[in-house]
Amino acid sequence: MGSFLKFFIRYLVGRLVVCFLVIFVGVTITFLIPRLTPGSNPAEIAIRRLQMAGAYLPPESVELMKDALLKLYGLEGSMIEQYFRYWRELLRGNLGPSFASFPTPVISLISRSLPWTVGLLALTAVISWMIGTMLGGIASYKGKGLWVRIFEMFSNAVRPIPYYIFAFTLLVIFAYLLRWFPAGGAFQVGIEPSFSWAFVKSVVRHGFLPALSLIIIGMGAWFLNMRNLVSGVLHEDFVLFAHQMKLKEATILRNYVMKAAMPAQLTGLALQLGTVFSGTIITEIVFSYPGLGTLAFTAIMQSDYNLVMGITLCSIVAVALATLLVDLLLPFVDPRIQYTGGVS
Amino acid sequence: MRRNVWWSALVFLLVIGVAGTVFAQEVLPGVPRSEVIIIEDPSGRSLNPGRFNLWGGGVSSWSTGLQQLCIGTLWYIDPDEGIEGEPWINLLAAEPPIYNEDYTEMTVKLREGIYWSDGVPFTADDVVFTVETLKARPEMTWGAYMQVNVEEVKKVDDYTVVFKLKKPNGRFHTVFTVRWAACYIMPKHIFEKAEDPVAFDFNPPIGTGPYVLKSYDPNGYWFLWELREDWQRSDLGVAYGIKPGPKYVLYKGIPSPEKKVMDQMAHELDIIHDLPPEGAITLYQNNPYCVTWFDGWPWAHPDPTLPSIIMNHEHFPYNLKEVRWALTLAIDIVQVALQAYNGCATISPIHIPPTGLYPEWYFDKIEPWLKEFTLKIDGEDFKPYDPEIPVKIAEAVKYAFGYKVPEDPKEIKKLVGYGWWKYAPDVASKLLEKVGFKRDKNGKWLLPDGKPWKISILCEAATRSVMTRAAAAIAEQWRKFGIDAQIEAVEASMLWTRMNYGEDPDTVYWAWCIETWGGHPDLFWFLESWHSEYYRPTGQPVVAKNPMRYKSEAMDKVIEELRRTDFFKEQEKMIELGLEYVKICVEDMPIIPIFSYNVFTVCDEYYWTGYPTAKNPYTNPVPNWGNTRFMFIKLQPAAERK
Numbered sequence: 001m002g003s004f005l006k007f008f009i010r011y012l013v014g015r016l017v018v019c020f021l022v023i024f025v026g027v028t029i030t031f032l033i034p035r036l037t038p039g040s041n042p043a044e045i046a047i048r049r050l051q052m053a054g055a056y057l058p059p060e061s062v063e064l065m066k067d068a069l070l071k072l073y074g075l076e077g078s079m080i081e082q083y084f085r086y087w088r089e090l091l092r093g094n095l096g097p098s099f100a101s102f103p104t105p106v107i108s109l110i111s112r113s114l115p116w117t118v119g120l121l122a123l124t125a126v127i128s129w130m131i132g133t134m135l136g137g138i139a140s141y142k143g144k145g146l147w148v149r150i151f152e153m154f155s156n157a158v159r160p161i162p163y164y165i166f167a168f169t170l171l172v173i174f175a176y177l178l179r180w181f182p183a184g185g186a187f188q189v190g191i192e193p194s195f196s197w198a199f200v201k202s203v204v205r206h207g208f209l210p211a212l213s214l215i216i217i218g219m220g221a222w223f224l225n226m227r228n229l230v231s232g233v234l235h236e237d238f239v240l241f242a243h244q245m246k247l248k249e250a251t252i253l254r255n256y257v258m259k260a261a262m263p264a265q266l267t268g269l270a271l272q273l274g275t276v277f278s279g280t281i282i283t284e285i286v287f288s289y290p291g292l293g294t295l296a297f298t299a300i301m302q303s304d305y306n307l308v309m310g311i312t313l314c315s316i317v318a319v320a321l322a323t324l325l326v327d328l329l330l331p332f333v334d335p336r337i338q339y340t341g342g343v344s
Numbered sequence: 345m346r347r348n349v350w351w352s353a354l355v356f357l358l359v360i361g362v363a364g365t366v367f368a369q370e371v372l373p374g375v376p377r378s379e380v381i382i383i384e385d386p387s388g389r390s391l392n393p394g395r396f397n398l399w400g401g402g403v404s405s406w407s408t409g410l411q412q413l414c415i416g417t418l419w420y421i422d423p424d425e426g427i428e429g430e431p432w433i434n435l436l437a438a439e440p441p442i443y444n445e446d447y448t449e450m451t452v453k454l455r456e457g458i459y460w461s462d463g464v465p466f467t468a469d470d471v472v473f474t475v476e477t478l479k480a481r482p483e484m485t486w487g488a489y490m491q492v493n494v495e496e497v498k499k500v501d502d503y504t505v506v507f508k509l510k511k512p513n514g515r516f517h518t519v520f521t522v523r524w525a526a527c528y529i530m531p532k533h534i535f536e537k538a539e540d541p542v543a544f545d546f547n548p549p550i551g552t553g554p555y556v557l558k559s560y561d562p563n564g565y566w567f568l569w570e571l572r573e574d575w576q577r578s579d580l581g582v583a584y585g586i587k588p589g590p591k592y593v594l595y596k597g598i599p600s601p602e603k604k605v606m607d608q609m610a611h612e613l614d615i616i617h618d619l620p621p622e623g624a625i626t627l628y629q630n631n632p633y634c635v636t637w638f639d640g641w642p643w644a645h646p647d648p649t650l651p652s653i654i655m656n657h658e659h660f661p662y663n664l665k666e667v668r669w670a671l672t673l674a675i676d677i678v679q680v681a682l683q684a685y686n687g688c689a690t691i692s693p694i695h696i697p698p699t700g701l702y703p704e705w706y707f708d709k710i711e712p713w714l715k716e717f718t719l720k721i722d723g724e725d726f727k728p729y730d731p732e733i734p735v736k737i738a739e740a741v742k743y744a745f746g747y748k749v750p751e752d753p754k755e756i757k758k759l760v761g762y763g764w765w766k767y768a769p770d771v772a773s774k775l776l777e778k779v780g781f782k783r784d785k786n787g788k789w790l791l792p793d794g795k796p797w798k799i800s801i802l803c804e805a806a807t808r809s810v811m812t813r814a815a816a817a818i819a820e821q822w823r824k825f826g827i828d829a830q831i832e833a834v835e836a837s838m839l840w841t842r843m844n845y846g847e848d849p850d851t852v853y854w855a856w857c858i859e860t861w862g863g864h865p866d867l868f869w870f871l872e873s874w875h876s877e878y879y880r881p882t883g884q885p886v887v888a889k890n891p892m893r894y895k896s897e898a899m900d901k902v903i904e905e906l907r908r909t910d911f912f913k914e915q916e917k918m919i920e921l922g923l924e925y926v927k928i929c930v931e932d933m934p935i936i937p938i939f940s941y942n943v944f945t946v947c948d949e950y951y952w953t954g955y956p957t958a959k960n961p962y963t964n965p966v967p968n969w970g971n972t973r974f975m976f977i978k979l980q981p982a983a984e985r986k
Contacts, residue, residue, distance in 0.1 A: 040841075044885055046401065048840050050485060051888075061488035062887045068483035072542070101392035102402040103543050109391055112562065168602065176606050183603065183612075189566050189594060190372030190559055285599040290563030294389050294599070298404075303837045307391075 026316035034305030043069035132222025140230035155220035184288030274322030390564035407968035414551030423862025431863025624944035642688035644942035648862035684814030687741030700862030
């Protein structure tokens with residue numbers, strides 16, 4: 001145990017360095033790209049947004065407004081100065097103001113959307129992973145019973161359907177034809193967000209269809225993936241040895257087969273949870289559901305690069321941390337993995 | 345065809361499922377559906393829904409009811425006929441502005457008896473405060489305009505304000521005149537308490553309009569407004585004395601067009617802002633309660649905005665008039681109208697949108713001149729104008745889509761506009777050859793230096809499908825003519841940025857830079873920035889509406905004369921100057937006008953009646969416009985749903 005701990009600390013340091021490096025490079029790139037993009041001056045964009053919205057700004061006032069806005073947005077100084085200022089503010093937890101929603105801070109906009117995205121996507125990712133993994137493992141181990149064939153057929157049938165069409169079909173059937181669920185939104189019009197039963201009930205009801213669409217699509221993929229992994233494990237020596245030892249089927253399945261197939265599934269889950277922070281734009285559009293997807297999409301449409309940077313930063317940090325977490329968990333989950341100097 | 349099948353299948357499913365099952369539901373707890381009108385907010389989701397400070401900026405959507413129902417301003421010009429048959433509307437002002445002789449002073453008389461929604465009287469103090477606040481802060485939405493124009497603003501009495509201007513400006517009032525939006529009046533008693541008027545969110549908003557904010561989605565998908573109990577003391581109440589029909593107004597962002605159609609089929613969405621033509625036509629054919637601007641082909645409302653092919657004159661060969669004309673004559677407008685709009689486009693051969701009252705003011709007057717207009721080609725005269733094009737569009741539409749179209753050419757003209765330029769590739773070829781262009785052995789056009797002529801049409805992607813489709817149709821026409829033309833579909837912000845900088849030498853832009861009042865003949869509103877004093881070279885963003893970087897001494901003279909005309913007393917002279925402008929444009933063809941931006945606003949009469957239509961054009965039905973405010977006093981509950 002002592003040598004494992006020693007190894008683990010060395011391994012941890014190596015992984016942490018890589019993780020911070022990924023975040024540093026990612027932030028630097030997201031800082032540079034919008035600033036090097038031609039025509040991305042936020043003041044000009046703000047004026048253009050007003051003009052596109054129909055407000056007429058006579059010629060003489062346009063340039064005066066542009067100068068005033070640049071000053072207001074704090075975009076004076078060279079790019080180097082802005083870069084260091086950005087890092088300083090970032091380390092204080094300040095992502096700056098959104099230009100399109102000025103002066104609202106980027107962090108406020110993200111924190112408004114984040115709970116919906118995390119609530120929906122993290123929950124559905126975990127549920128679909130659990131169901132898909134369990135059923136995939138059992139199905140592959142137990143052979144082709146009727147229910148396995150049905151589930152396999154269903155998974156194969158659902159997987160190639162474009163998500164938009166699938167989600168839309170659910171919407172038409174359950175929201176417009178059967179009218180069992182609302183057609184959109186996160187909760188009913190007129191209800192004030194609170195911890196009341198009425199609000200929670202409304203949130204669950206409104207979230208059901210988007211969640212169902214994500215779970216069904218996600219579950220099928222995890223099911224097929226696990227089934228393939230398990231079918232590879234079934235013929236490993238240690239599984240055959242366990243059978244020879246006359247261990248119980250349930251023990252073999254749980255401790256030998258599933259455990260051996262789990263690292264790949266776990267890695268997949270962690271990475272998927274990391275990408276949760278990018279949101280799912282299609283789900284949000286089909287179900288008029290709030291989240292980071294539409295926030296990011298609108299930010300890009302409006303060239304609101306502070307907001308784009310904020311969302312990208314969340315995503316970079318989340319993926320980097322998820323990868324780190326997986327790296328740290330694997331030695332505990334899969335005893336076959338041997339670490340030497342931080343390299344698996 | 346495939347698009348039609350998709351829409352029809354969708355509606356078929358809904359008809360089966362929904363027919364007979366719709367009953368008066370509650371849209372919000374305790375409120376029957378019949379008391380609420382549900383209107384689409386075309387912005388979709390508002391990212392910053394808790395901010396209502398339009399003056400300070402940062403408001404995500406202007407189509408949430410704020411400018412339509414709550415805050416107001418002095419005057420409105422309706423793009424159609426206006427609520428009492430008069431497009432000019434005095435709302436917070438009691439009468440039109442009064443200028444002194446040299447236009448350095450403007451006096452405004454305000455309506456008496458209007459109260460803010462929190463019970464404070466609206467007075468001259470509010471107007472003075474608004475202007476002074478803005479003037480001190482050029483970063484605010486109308487701040488720079490006030491700083492450039494206003495020397496001093498003074499209250500004479502509670503209902504009279506005098507503006508002293510820095511220089512003569514007979515158009516100063518237009519900053520307070522809503523076309524789509526305008527500078528709205530702030531409630532002084534609210535904003536004076538704000539430490540920073542830019543940072544202040546103005547939540548809840550206090551307005552002079554007939555509705556107050558009841559609640560909104562913190563996620564930005566809906567905004568619910570309730571009729572003021574004292575609606576008689578609101579601006580609409582004082583101006584017209586008529587109670588608005590809906591007790592509640594719900595503005596709802598619906599990102600997917602399919603959902604809009606389904607919601608309206610289920611009578612859960614009363615006004616759709618805009619749809620692709622197939623969606624609107626399918627609704628018209630399947631929903632017996634459907635109301636569109638025209639009751640039948642071409643359905644859509646023509647906005648006073650003119651999408652055009654915009655070429656940067658600083659790039660060769662678009663500096664050559666012959667090239668611009670050749671490109672015009674290489675477009676078969678019938679095909680473009682068919683492919684982009686299912687034949688529902690309102691075409692314009694001249695540089696004015698064929699909408700509102702403009703046909704009478706400009707098109708009727710210019711058409712005889714257009715018929716005689718001649719291009720000199722190889723010593724021969726060619727008359728490019730074709731007045732028969734509307735009839736050709738009607739025939740093509742009948743053949744291609746089976747829509748019912750009128751037989752009378754005069755009726756057709758009212759629906760899809762006057763004529764357009766002949767499809768004359770042979771003449772276009774002669775024009776190009778005249779300036780040194782040649783064809784290669786495959787018939788493709790080469791520039792005078794022998795290099796292949798390539799054109800990329802930069803257009804909007806998905807957000808406005810008709811625009812993408814029109815660009816594709818024009819590119820197809822030009823390819824057929826022998827130009828290597830493609831489209832490049834990008835998001836709106838990218839299109840406008842690139843157009844404003846104008847740095848792509850092989851690119852032309854499919855967008856607009858001509859927008860008019862619709863209900864007033866003055867063209868100064870957009871034309872001012874075509875004056876060479878505002879010219880900005882390629883690489884510098886244009887300051888307003890001259891992305892083609894057009895310069896013309898003759899045009900400068902027209903603009904200068906227009907600047908001297910009186911907005912209220914010299915309409916005839918304005919029209920005369922406008923006709924001069926049109927003639928210069930037709931000669932030079934600085935941009936190629938195509939058609940007005942037609943909006944497929946679709947209303948549902950299941951719960952509400954009284955929507956504006958071409959037969960009763962009292963206002964613009966397109967719900968993101970500020971002047972849809974006037975629609976609410978005409979809307980009444982449907983008799984069977986009361």
